[in-house]
Amino acid sequence: MKYIYRLYQLCVVLPLFLLASILTALVTVVGCLLGNGHFWGYYPGKCWSRFIVALLFLPVKVEGRENLRKGQSYVFVANHQGAFDIFLIYGFLNRNFKWMMKRSLRKVPFVGMACQYAHHIFVDRSGVSKIKATYDEARKVLRDGMSLVVFPEGARSFTGHMGKFRRGAFMLADELQLPVCPLTINGSFDVMPRMRDWHWVEWHPLTLTIHKPIEQKGQGREFEKEMEDTCYQAIMDGLTPEYQGYVENRDQ
Numbered sequence: 349m350k351y352i353y354r355l356y357q358l359c360v361v362l363p364l365f366l367l368a369s370i371l372t373a374l375v376t377v378v379g380c381l382l383g384n385g386h387f388w389g390y391y392p393g394k395c396w397s398r399f400i401v402a403l404l405f406l407p408v409k410v411e412g413r414e415n416l417r418k419g420q421s422y423v424f425v426a427n428h429q430g431a432f433d434i435f436l437i438y439g440f441l442n443r444n445f446k447w448m449m450k451r452s453l454r455k456v457p458f459v460g461m462a463c464q465y466a467h468h469i470f471v472d473r474s475g476v477s478k479i480k481a482t483y484d485e486a487r488k489v490l491r492d493g494m495s496l497v498v499f500p501e502g503a504r505s506f507t508g509h510m511g512k513f514r515r516g517a518f519m520l521a522d523e524l525q526l527p528v529c530p531l532t533i534n535g536s537f538d539v540m541p542r543m544r545d546w547h548w549v550e551w552h553p554l555t556l557t558i559h560k561p562i563e564q565k566g567q568g569r570e571f572e573k574e575m576e577d578t579c580y581q582a583i584m585d586g587l588t589p590e591y592q593g594y595v596e597n598r599d600q
Contacts, residue, residue, distance in 0.1 A: 354548050361403050361549075372396040373458035380465040386494065389466030390444045397439030404549055406432075406539065410440050412558035416529070421495050422561055423521040426531035427510050427583050428499040429591075432539045436556050437497055437531065445495040448486060448517070450502075469496075471516075483520065490524050497531075500576075503599040508537035508590070511597030513580055515572065522572040527561040530579045532586030557586045 372392045379388025401408060416422070424445065426437065447468040454460040454470050463470075469485050472478035490496055500513035521528045538552035559582045565571055584592060 353551060357404070357549060364403060365400060368396055368399055370458050373462035376462040377465045380467075385465075385467055386444060389446070389468070393438050393462070393466070397435040401432075401435050401439055401554070404551070406549075406551065407553045408436065408440055409553065409555045410442075410558070411555070412560070413442065415558050415560045416443065417561075420561075421490055421493050421526055422529045423490070423517050423526055424495060424497045424529050424531055425500050425513075425517050425579050425583070426497065427533055427587070428501045428504045429508055429533050429536035430504055430540050430542060431545065432536040432554065433499070433504075433533050436533060436536060436554050440556055441497075441531075441558070443495055445497045446489050448496055448498045471502075483516065486520055487524065490520065490526060496520070500579075501597065501600060503597060504542040505537060505595075505597060506542055506599070507595045507597075508541070509593055509595035510580070510584060510587070510591075511595065511600050513576055514600075515576060518572050518576045518579070521575065522564065522567055525564045525567065527563050528575055528579055529561040530559040530582040530586075532557040532559065532583045534586070534588050534591075537591065559583070559586065 372395070375392045376388055379392065422443070424437075424441070424443075426433065446466075447463070448471060449463065449468060451470045451472045454464060467489070469482060469489065471482050486496060496517070498517040500517050501511045502514050503511075505511065518528065533554075533556060535552050535554040538550060539554065540547070540549055562575060562578055564575070
């Protein structure tokens with residue numbers, strides 16, 4: 349069965365993935381140029397993600413959607429198990445948002461261009477002024493009522509376990525006094541871990557757990573750190589037992 353699934357990936361999924369990615373990128377770029385950037389910057393990507401997951405017959409379970417309030421902006425923070433985190437959040441969170449992503453993704457053909465026109469935020473850590481500009485852009489997005497999705501680890505796991513968190517997302521949430529919503533991703537590491545990028549996809553269920561958003565209790569570094577620790581523990585507790593526990597990520 350494994351080899352039939354791989355043959356299917358090669359002959360059916362790969363051509364359709366490439367075609368769908370190019371079309372989605374073009375629709376996103378043209379839509380953002382001519383129409384509402386919030387609409388065209390989100391819905392084509394959402395449909396693309398759902399299509400790819402369905403094409404691979406990957407079952408998806410979402411828990412906790414009832415925890416989100418309509419019309420509320422959130423800073424969503426999630427663990428980063430693998431490449432399929434993108435498809436899971438984009439396709440199944442059901443919340444319009446902007447990504448905060450690594451600058452290197454801008455170089456990915458078609459996808460990087462689409463993300464740029466959709467006004468997703470590329471994190472540039474090449475200098476103090478660049479970092480400041482990145483966070484200024486994120487503040488503007490959040491003040492406009494949009495939500496933001498961040499992987500606070502900053503890099504995908506090599507083991508499926510969580511590494512340490514960077515403080516940027518929590519600093520923004522503290523400054524703007526926005527609730528932070530932890531997301532736990534399970535299964536993405538089993539589908540395609542970082543060590544097997546662009547290799548065969550392994551069939552495995554995917555789960556997205558939307559935890560109860562954590563409201564701000566005050567403002568300042570003390571409250572920011574408390575928020576970070578609370579989110580970290582919530583995400584950790586949602587992981588399947590084999591991936592619980594901190595493991596250092598040498599890429600952080």
